[in-house]
Amino acid sequence: MFTDFGRYILLLKAVFKRPEQWKIYWKNISHEMVYIGVNSLYLIGIISVFVGAVMTLQIAFQLQSDLIPKTIIGSVNRDSAILELSPTISALVLAGKIGSSISSEIGTMRVTEQIDALEIMGINAPGFLILPKIIAGVTMIPLLVIVSIALNIIGGYIGGTFSGAITGADYYRGITEGFNPFTIVVSLVKAFFFGFIITSVSAYQGYYVKGSALEVGRASTSTVVISCISILCADYVITDLLL
Amino acid sequence: MIEIKDIHKSFGDNYVLKGISGKFEAGMNNLIIGGSGSGKTTLLKCMVGLHEPDEGYVLYDGRDFTRLTKDERIDIRKEIGMLFQNSALFDSMTVQENVMFALNMFTKQSKEEKLERVNFCLNRVNLEGKNDLYPSELSGGMKKRVGIARAISMQPKYLFVDEPNSGLDPLTSIVIDELIDEITNEYNITTVVVTHDMNSVMGIGENILFLAEGKKEWEGSNKEIAHTDNQRVNDFVFASKFAQAAKEKL
Known part of the structure; x- marks a missing residue:
């Protein structure tokens, strides 16, 4: 485990070396941004709307009391979405979608000697392959989380009003009352670190693949497991530090 | 030597x-x-x-x-130029992009100069006109020839x-x-x-x-x-x- 951590740090050191040609790196970064951000929008959107709707119903079920105003349902759903559900669930889903893809892409390049070809040419292979993915991850995942928060809250409105658990007016008042903008900062900090974890861990797993296509598959599976655990640990640490 | x-x-x-x-x-x-x-x-x-x-x-x-x-x-x-056993062409790039890759990374030549060099290398390995194909569209022998063209692109x-x-x-x-x-x-x-x-x-x-x-x-x-x-x-x-x-x- 310590050996792996040491190699991960050394890989990151190589990743952040000065690029040979920024122009080519920018092209790769924009390509990765489309892949990580735009291409994940649909999945994150669907998940966020349903999570928001289900959360509203469950909060309404647990807060069935004449002493508690219905607007609380909106407030709780909003804060849950901002602080936990949107960043963490999005990150866990993206660890599966993007993480396994990055790991298998880089792993395949390793076993087919494409990484060796880069090194022979004198190119900093970790920087060329991994840096664009990390930059795209730490910029696009926070943006996806913002979209997710919005859709989560909209999903809560649809679910709550459709089922009759809460009126539209109560829900709207709930989500607008007592809003603390710092929760958005916490959410974006989480998203930034989750983006870094997903892209760097998956790249590390792929970069050090040895053997054949079978190993690429195994690395892909390990990526999802390690990324998910790392995301949950980071979630706890960031929450503890910031709240 | x-x-x-x-x-x-x-x-x-x-x-x-x-x-x-x-x-x-x-x-x-x-x-x-x-x-x-x-x-x-x-x-x-x-x-x-x-x-x-x-x-x-x-x-x-x-x-x-x-x-x-x-x-x-x-x-x-x-x-140094190297031809690998399985050619090791970059899957996501066309033949032209593969051959031009090192030129893009290490030279300050204009696009026209680089294209001229790429076409020269592809002609040298008898693959003229195959610039826009992807490695998945090439036969084993063609991949090797593209690998050679890539290896000689920087005049090793x-x-x-x-x-x-x-x-x-x-x-x-x-x-x-x-x-x-x-x-x-x-x-x-x-x-x-x-x-x-x-x-x-x-x-x-x-x-x-x-x-x-x-x-x-x-x-x-x-x-x-x-x-x-x-x-x-x-x-x-x-x-x-x-x-x-x-x-x-x-």
Whole structure:
């Protein structure tokens, strides 16, 4: 485990070396941004709307009391979405979608000697392959989380009003009352670190693949497991530090 | 010229290279041959820096590659071209982008100049007009030729070729061998080819290093190999009945 951590740090050191040609790196970064951000929008959107709707119903079920105003349902759903559900669930889903893809892409390049070809040419292979993915991850995942928060809250409105658990007016008042903008900062900090974890861990797993296509598959599976655990640990640490 | 001195390499308990020395002259096809597991590819990877030798030196025209740091090696790496066993073309790039890749990364040429160089290299390997194809759309022989075009795009002084004929039919193998031979002579490149293809050995083997169990067993030319008394070399080179029959006619 310590050996792996040491190699991960050394890989990151190589990743952040000065690029040979920024122009080519920018092209790769924009390509990765489309892949990580735009291409994940649909999945994150669907998940966020349903999570928001289900959360509203469950909060309404647990807060069935004449002493508690219905607007609380909106407030709780909003804060849950901002602080936990949107960043963490999005990150866990993206660890599966993007993480396994990055790991298998880089792993395949390793076993087919494409990484060796880069090194022979004198190119900093970790920087060329991994840096664009990390930059795209730490910029696009926070943006996806913002979209997710919005859709989560909209999903809560649809679910709550459709089922009759809460009126539209109560829900709207709930989500607008007592809003603390710092929760958005916490959410974006989480998203930034989750983006870094997903892209760097998956790249590390792929970069050090040895053997054949079978190993690429195994690395892909390990990526999802390690990324998910790392995301949950980071979630706890960031929450503890910031709240 | 490339010179290797007393190269040792082991992976854990597996002692692969046991002190190999040799010289590879410029403008000459230098072949490293030997059976499976003899250490050919490991030696090649030690020479290009993909593996670090445990002991020994690799000298590129007197410059000690093994003692340089990773950053210091970049200047020598720019003088190296390599054709990999499976071509190792970048899947996500077209033929043109593959060949232009090193030019984009290391030169400040205009787009027109780079395109001219790419077309020259593709013409040289008889692949003119294939610029926009992806590696998945190419045959094995075409991939090798694109690999050669990519390897020569930066006008290398040293060309390394790992198993150029693996997976190719005999006719295509001859085309690839001839291409390597022509390029080596045309540009006075120091070419090092790792192979176990006997057609290559007899066809283009101007200087042959035979490895067995991680040691240099024999060294000579393709003219000398047919008449050597070395039993191991004979067993290897004339393993097939076809080769034995050909030897008897020599």
